[in-house]
Amino acid sequence: xxNATLAVTEPGQGALLVQLSGDWLLGHDLPTPDPVLxxxxxxxxxxxxxxxxxxxxxxxxxxxxxxxxxxxxxxxxGLEVDSAGLPAGARRLVALAFAVxxxxxxxxxxxxxxxxxxxxxxxxxxxxDARELLTFTGELALSTxxxxxxxxxxxxxxxxxxxxxxxxxxxxxxxxxxxxxGMIFAFxxxxxxxxFGAGIYTxxxxxxxxxxxxxxxxxxxxxxxxxxxxxxxxxxTMKVNEEVDALTTLGVNPVDFLVTPRVFALVxxxxxxxxxxxLMGIAGGMLVxxxxxxxxxxxxxxxxxxxxxxxxxxxxxxxxxxxxxxxALAGCxxxxxxxxxxxxxxxxxxxxxxxxxxxxxxxxxxxTIIFINLGI
Amino acid sequence: xxNARPHIVAHDLTMAYGDFLIQKDLDFTINRGDIFxxxxxxxxxxxxxxKVMIGLKPPAQGDxxxxxxxxxxxxxxxxxxxxxxxxxxxxxxxxxxSMTLAENIGLALxxxxxxxxxxxxxxxxxxxxxxxxxxxEDYYPNEISGGMKKRAGLARAMALDPEILFFDEPSAGLDxxxxxxxxxxxxxxxxxLGTTVVIVTHELASIFAIGNNSxxxxxxxxxxxxxxxxxxxxxxxxxxxxxxxxxxxKAKEEAA
Numbered sequence: 001x002x003n004a005t006l007a008v009t010e011p012g013q014g015a016l017l018v019q020l021s022g023d024w025l026l027g028h029d030l031p032t033p034d035p036v037l038x039x040x041x042x043x044x045x046x047x048x049x050x051x052x053x054x055x056x057x058x059x060x061x062x063x064x065x066x067x068x069x070x071x072x073x074x075x076x077x078g079l080e081v082d083s084a085g086l087p088a089g090a091r092r093l094v095a096l097a098f099a100v101x102x103x104x105x106x107x108x109x110x111x112x113x114x115x116x117x118x119x120x121x122x123x124x125x126x127x128x129d130a131r132e133l134l135t136f137t138g139e140l141a142l143s144t145x146x147x148x149x150x151x152x153x154x155x156x157x158x159x160x161x162x163x164x165x166x167x168x169x170x171x172x173x174x175x176x177x178x179x180x181x182g183m184i185f186a187f188x189x190x191x192x193x194x195x196f197g198a199g200i201y202t203x204x205x206x207x208x209x210x211x212x213x214x215x216x217x218x219x220x221x222x223x224x225x226x227x228x229x230x231x232x233x234x235x236x237t238m239k240v241n242e243e244v245d246a247l248t249t250l251g252v253n254p255v256d257f258l259v260t261p262r263v264f265a266l267v268x269x270x271x272x273x274x275x276x277x278x279l280m281g282i283a284g285g286m287l288v289x290x291x292x293x294x295x296x297x298x299x300x301x302x303x304x305x306x307x308x309x310x311x312x313x314x315x316x317x318x319x320x321x322x323x324x325x326x327x328a329l330a331g332c333x334x335x336x337x338x339x340x341x342x343x344x345x346x347x348x349x350x351x352x353x354x355x356x357x358x359x360x361x362x363x364x365x366x367x368t369i370i371f372i373n374l375g376i
Numbered sequence: 377x378x379n380a381r382p383h384i385v386a387h388d389l390t391m392a393y394g395d396f397l398i399q400k401d402l403d404f405t406i407n408r409g410d411i412f413x414x415x416x417x418x419x420x421x422x423x424x425x426x427k428v429m430i431g432l433k434p435p436a437q438g439d440x441x442x443x444x445x446x447x448x449x450x451x452x453x454x455x456x457x458x459x460x461x462x463x464x465x466x467x468x469x470x471x472x473x474s475m476t477l478a479e480n481i482g483l484a485l486x487x488x489x490x491x492x493x494x495x496x497x498x499x500x501x502x503x504x505x506x507x508x509x510x511x512x513e514d515y516y517p518n519e520i521s522g523g524m525k526k527r528a529g530l531a532r533a534m535a536l537d538p539e540i541l542f543f544d545e546p547s548a549g550l551d552x553x554x555x556x557x558x559x560x561x562x563x564x565x566x567x568x569l570g571t572t573v574v575i576v577t578h579e580l581a582s583i584f585a586i587g588n589n590s591x592x593x594x595x596x597x598x599x600x601x602x603x604x605x606x607x608x609x610x611x612x613x614x615x616x617x618x619x620x621x622x623x624x625x626k627a628k629e630e631a632a
Contacts, residue, residue, distance in 0.1 A: 027489040060537040065502045092568040100508030108514040341473035341518040
């Protein structure tokens with residue numbers, strides 16, 4: 001059959017006849033229904049519409065889509081439509097398309113928001129997020145009390161698994177990063193301190209930096225990307241699958257069951273990882289120091305031991321506990337606030353990592369100022 | 377059925393996961409315009425058979441032919457060409473959650489046709505009208521109910537006017553009224569469009585309401601026990617298991 005054509009004639013008073021011919025297949029060049037729509041305008045005085053599809057060849061969605069727009073227009077203009085001339089299949093499809101009325105108010109309206117309106121809305125959203133985080137922190141505190149009194153429902157085996165995931169399984173990546181960070185510090189120290197013959201103080205630089213600040217921060221950032229993200233994704237997926245609702249209906253507090261054990265595991269593991277990270281960093285620094293400076297192993301070790309006291313060590317470990325609880329909090333909170341689609345799980349994971357890192361850096365700044373003022 | 381033309385034919389199909397046999401020696405013919413039911417008890421391999429048919433899982437042995445052309449023994453390009461004629465409605469809709477309903481339907485059109493964005497949207501709006509979701513173009517899948525997701529999934533399956541529609545448990549999770557409406561919709565659409573339909577289901581109401589051809593898979597003998605019109609199988613099939621399944625476990629041993 002040939003190309004699709006559409007012709008409209010007026011065989012009688014107030015009557016329109018739409019003649020269709022050729023193949024009406026989607027993706028080919030199809031005529032628009034505009035001539036028909038034009039004649040249907042109220043000023044045209046037409047009252048009835050009929051079809052002649054004698055010469056119609058193959059057809060698919062392309063035809064029915066056009067018919068639907070003619071029908072819609074005819075209804076709006078109060079025309080009577082006689083569909084007897086159409087192929088039976090097309091007639092039924094058009095009837096089906098109009099079988100369910102469009103629900104009132106279902107269609108979405110898109111309006112462009114003004115800048116100030118957008119600004120205000122994002123600020124309100126931020127305030128809402130902050131309030132949610134605060135609420136969640138409160139729930140977590142209550143749940144922690146139940147946990148410590150042994151009244152919380154959770155699975156021991158879960159806790160052990162979380163501890164393994166957050167602790168032992170992160171050792172390789174923590175080793176690598178800490179060792180390299182230690183080496184970088186030592187390089188910088190050797191280059192600068194050698195200028196005035198104080199190369200041996202590289203040992204101090206590396207040890208103090210690692211023990212007081214860097215070990216805790218680097219470990220926390222690794223944990224935020226690894227464990228915090230995993231927490232958000234795990235809990236978020238459970239939320240999507242309604243597993244969290246299933247716990248609630250069973251009378252099990254989802255915070256007790258899912259969140260507190262995870263937070264506890266991370267808070268328990270963070271100081272250990274940080275201690276380990278400090279040692280790896282000092283080892284990395286020592287490798288560089290010994291190979292670039294003219295000092296013996298004993299000298300370097302003694303210098304290191306003298307530079308860091310218990311205050312620095314406990315300060316660093318305290319920070320690591322703070323960072324660890326913030327990362328766990330961000331991960332679990334985002335997981336519990338996850339929407340109900342696959343997409344939402346991805347979003348909540350991203351937000352958990354970003355929020356975790358922001359909280360780490362903010363609290364690091366605050367803690368450092370406090371520690372300096374306390375003289376630790 | 378007068379002048380029936382075979383559309384889909386299974387040739388000695390055997391399916392397995394590794395060493396674990398699911399079904400063997402499946403032979404059935406689906407004619408053009410049939411509404412074909414894949415039925416059987418839970419765990420008999422219905423969904424696996426569907427996966428083999430839509431090209432997601434290769435069979436262990438045998439092949440499926442579409443219009444006389446073997447699917448699994450043909451080249452990847454030919455398989456893709458064959459797949460273009462399929463539309464599939466997955467069990468829970470499987471709508472892409474990052475896209476609106478109109479975008480969900482439009483993806484296939486964008487991929488396979490030269491239509492412009494405005495036309496694609498128009499087609500998507502029409503497909504949504506067909507399934508009774510007029511006006512829901514800009515909704516995301518997580519904003520609509522389960523029944524609406526099923527219907528939106530149906531609209532997406534029909535985006536390219538497929539020759540064959542596959543349904544995996546279309547009425548699972550729907551209330552009886554919604555399930556009936558969906559059945560009616562499938563029936564109406566297929567009769568208007570002349571589509572061949574393959575449905576995996578164990579809903580007896582649906583089986584008799586819309587099916588005119590079927591295969592019955594048995595999990596014990598791991599092969600097909602019967603194929604043909606489900607109503608006839610229920611009343612006249614010599615095998616007790618088949619009659620018992622189709623009569624909701626109320627068949628009498630001796631009657632045949």
